[in-house]
Amino acid sequence: MNSIVRKSARLGYLAWSSGRRALATGLTSQSLPDLRYDYGALEPVISGDIMEIHHSKHHATYVANYNKAAEGLLDALEKGDVEKVTSAQSAIKFNGGGHLNHSIFWQNLAPISRGGGEVPTDGALLEKINAEFVTVDNMISRFNTMTAGVQGSGWGWLAYDSAKDSLVLTTCPNQDPLASTGLVPLLGIDVWEHAYYLQYKNARPSYLKEIWKVVNWADVAARYKAASA
């Protein structure tokens, strides 16, 4: 009886002290952001099935694993366990990157009824795209060729280079976050197979052709405005 009381007191203490440590160090758990639209809202471009699994399983797992890795890292830092600190890095990168990338992705997309696919007809972003790519279609064509060629898993990005004040088309492997390259993400397209396989199978180029119908140009323009301010 005594040992049970002691054990539950100890567990209670650990929970309290973990919370207290979290407050003291500012360690904040990440959480899965809600989508601003229903899972089925991007049909027929991206199926409701894909959206549900992509958000509630893949992205949710990145969040859970990031939180776990972050806790482990904090623990290792506090204990001065350099080996453990170093070996925690890849899990942080994979899962933190996954969380960052998907959080941007959901906002980069919108249902057709809410502006998805509506290419800007004026404004700073359009001017910039025209200046650097001649036309939006030209930019899309180059983006798609580049992104179709990603080997294995990764992302295609339209990005902003603040140092050069220019737009950039680039890709990142796996869940490597674009921010690590110094570029600002404007629009990302996930080409991990889980992003399209249930619907498009191996036809990644078809997915890339269709997805522009649900790109949330208002969001992309807002990101550009913020980045180039």
Place this chain on the structure above:
Amino acid sequence: MSFQLPDLPYAYEALEPHIDSLTMNIHHTKHHNTYITNVNGVLGGENGAPIKGLSLEAMQGAVSTLPDNIKTAVRNSGGGHYNHCMFWTVMGGVGTANSAPFGELKEKIDGTFGALDEMKKLFNTAAATRFGSGWAWLCVAEDKSLYITSTPNQDNPLMTGIADKPGTPILGLDVWEHAYYLKYRNLRADYIAAFWNVVNWDKVVENYESALSGGTAVFDVPLA
């Protein structure tokens, strides 16, 4: 000379319910076939001289030495062709081959890992923790020891100068999402567990014996 898509040693539905027929079909006729088209493209192109006349197996070891203008393409598509050729042959319908290692390989697995189940646990972990696309492998090292490793994308342990732990793979598992997504969705671990039901241990033993005498995994590479 150009590579051709090998036939599967069994029908598309032969690995059901563990690997579904539709996946086998698309995996073979689309994904594998595309690697072949692409490696043939390099072979037939103006920069293909360094790989002309190389066997598919020799091509793997040569990747790290290739000129930049073809290295990535050969790594991806030549690697993809090798990996998938091998993959089809290390699987078979339930009951069509030995369902566990035997003879020298069994002894070696027990001696190295303690038991088959322990080897599977390590293999499963390697397969589950390969982030993004890639493969998990059971390999024979130069000193004839057995080990488990994984590689990204279409790399394989024959690619000296590229693979973390180079050696001769005798069993491989594709963990690209296309290998399991239609049936298993995000549940890669379930796919990995199911894989063991369709491993053709006759072939893995044959591959092991080949590796012991300095060879590599045994399978046909059809040419036109």
